[in-house]
Amino acid sequence: MTTTQIAxxxxxxxxxxxxxxxxxxxxxxxxxxxxxxxxxxxxRGVYLLGHLIAVHDDMLRLLDMGEKHYPALYEPFxxxxxxxxxxxxxxxxxxxxxxxxxxxxxxxxxTTSTEEWFSKHSAVSEEDFAKEPHRNKLNIIIxxxxxxxYHTGQxxxxx
Amino acid sequence: MTTTQIAxxxxxxxxxxxxxxxxxxxxxxxxxxxxxxxxxxxxRGVYLLGHLIAVHDDMLRLLDMGEKHYPALYEPFxxxxxxxxxxxxxxxxxxxxxxxxxxxxxxxxxTTSTEEWFSKHSAVSEEDFAKEPHRNKLNIIIxxxxxxxYHTGQxxxxx
Numbered sequence: 001m002t003t004t005q006i007a008x009x010x011x012x013x014x015x016x017x018x019x020x021x022x023x024x025x026x027x028x029x030x031x032x033x034x035x036x037x038x039x040x041x042x043x044r045g046v047y048l049l050g051h052l053i054a055v056h057d058d059m060l061r062l063l064d065m066g067e068k069h070y071p072a073l074y075e076p077f078x079x080x081x082x083x084x085x086x087x088x089x090x091x092x093x094x095x096x097x098x099x100x101x102x103x104x105x106x107x108x109x110x111t112t113s114t115e116e117w118f119s120k121h122s123a124v125s126e127e128d129f130a131k132e133p134h135r136n137k138l139n140i141i142i143x144x145x146x147x148x149x150y151h152t153g154q155x156x157x158x159x
Numbered sequence: 160m161t162t163t164q165i166a167x168x169x170x171x172x173x174x175x176x177x178x179x180x181x182x183x184x185x186x187x188x189x190x191x192x193x194x195x196x197x198x199x200x201x202x203r204g205v206y207l208l209g210h211l212i213a214v215h216d217d218m219l220r221l222l223d224m225g226e227k228h229y230p231a232l233y234e235p236f237x238x239x240x241x242x243x244x245x246x247x248x249x250x251x252x253x254x255x256x257x258x259x260x261x262x263x264x265x266x267x268x269x270t271t272s273t274e275e276w277f278s279k280h281s282a283v284s285e286e287d288f289a290k291e292p293h294r295n296k297l298n299i300i301i302x303x304x305x306x307x308x309y310h311t312g313q314x315x316x317x318x
Contacts, residue, residue, distance in 0.1 A: 001292060003277045007166035010298050014305055039198035039316045118162045133160060134169050142173050146308045153309035154316070157198045 008117050011138055012109060015145045019102055022052075022152050026098065029158055031091040038154045043082045045158045048151050049094050050077035056101055059144060062121045063137050065108040070097055112137070167276050170297055171268060174304045178261055181211075181311050185257065188317055190250040197313045202241045204317045207310050208253050209236035215260055218303060221280045222296050224267045229256055271296070 001009075026049070034045035043051075054073035060066045068074075076086045089097070117138040120129035129135055160168075185208070193204035202210075213232035219225045227233075235245045248256070276297040279288035288294055 002163075003273075004162040004166065006277065006293050006295070007163065007170075007297070010293050010295075010301055011166075011170075013293065014301050018305065042316055114162075118165065134165050134172065136165070136169075138166070139169050142169055146173055146177065146304065149305045149308040150312035153312035157201055157313070157316075 004114055004118075008114060008138060011141050011145075015141050015148075016106075018145050018148045018152065022148060022155070023102075025152065025155055025159075026095065029155070033158045034091050036158055038157045043154070044084070045155055046091055046094065047077065047082035048155055049091070049098065050089075052148060052151055053094060053097050053101060054078045055147060056105065056144065059105065059140060060108075062123055062140050063108070063112075064122050065105075069101060069104070073097075163273055163277075167273060167297060170300050170304075174300050174307075175265075177304050177307045177311065181307065181314070182261075184311065184314055184318075185254065188314070192317045193250050195317055197316045202313070203243070204314055205250055205253065206236065206241035207314055208250070208257065209248075211307060211310055212253060212256050212260060213237045214306060215264065215303065218264065218299060219267075221282055221299050222267070222271075223281050224264075228260060228263070232256075 029045065034049060037044050038048070050073055053070060054077040057068045057070045057073065061068055073089075076083070080086075118133070118136045120126065120135060121137050121140050124132070124135040188204065193208060196203050197207070209232055212229060213236040216227045216229045216232065220227055232248075235242070239245075277292070277295045279285065279294060280296050280299050283291070283294040
């Protein structure tokens with residue numbers, strides 16, 4: 001195993017470890033708990049769940065792995081702040097999306113080569129990438145893991 | 160720049176980016192705010208600050224960069240749960256430790272070579288490392304960044 005392959009393994013291990021922790025937490029939280037605010041006047045659990053799905057869904061596009069599967073989540077869970085008047089989708093529907101999306105991402109990641117991980121992500125131009133080769137697909141995994149951890153630290157407060 | 164060097168840069172960039180975000184947040188939070196619980200009956204901000212310093216202090220040892228600077232923080236901020244009866248150190252003292260420690264870590268990281276980042280950390284045996292080469296120093300940065308993000312997501316609730 002080369003140091004480059006080891007680096008990819010470390011980054012993906014931390015992503016999968018973070019997803020596993022989030023899966024465990026979500027399985028322990030009831031829908032009623034997810035409807036509560038993580039702290040007084042802060043986001044509800046369901047908003048953070050929808051937000052994480054919407055952000056991870058966008059990884060498909062950033063990683064050149066296809067189109068978003070759940071574009072309807074952008075408006076209520078990224079563009080807009082938490083709004084209790086938004087009743088759709090249901091928490092059960094979000095739970096299904098969460099599982100399906102991460103299974104799909106894993107399938108895609110499993111067939112991504114070392115060269116592909118270090119190739120540019122779709123939000124950077126060829127010109128900028130030539131000067132900034134760290135703006136690659138693997139970096140999307142690093143930043144999204146970081147974001148997931150941030151919100152997992154909030155969701156755990158619902159327990 | 161080789162892919163290995165790019166990988167190191169990405170991991171360190173995410174560490175420093177997370178520290179910068181935490182610095183900004185800490186500068187915005189008053190001592191009074193840090194004394195509050197992040198959510199009802201959850202950890203106080205000051206506990207999380209002490210906990211992060213204690214965990215980052217231990218990185219010195221794990222990375223073969225010297226001894227812990229603040230071993231007294233282990234008992235109140237890692238071994239034990241949050242306890243309002245623990246009055247020392249003061250929040251101002253913790254703020255100074257936070258800054259000094261991250262300056263020190265940056266100095267150490269700046270002189271760490273590619274080979275060193277991929278060498279074993281101090282909590283794994285030579286024998287295990289031969290089979291599991293991902294248990295290296297760079298992986299300590301990855302896991303500690305993840306941990307920092309988790310608690311930053313909680314500290315931000317004090318705003």
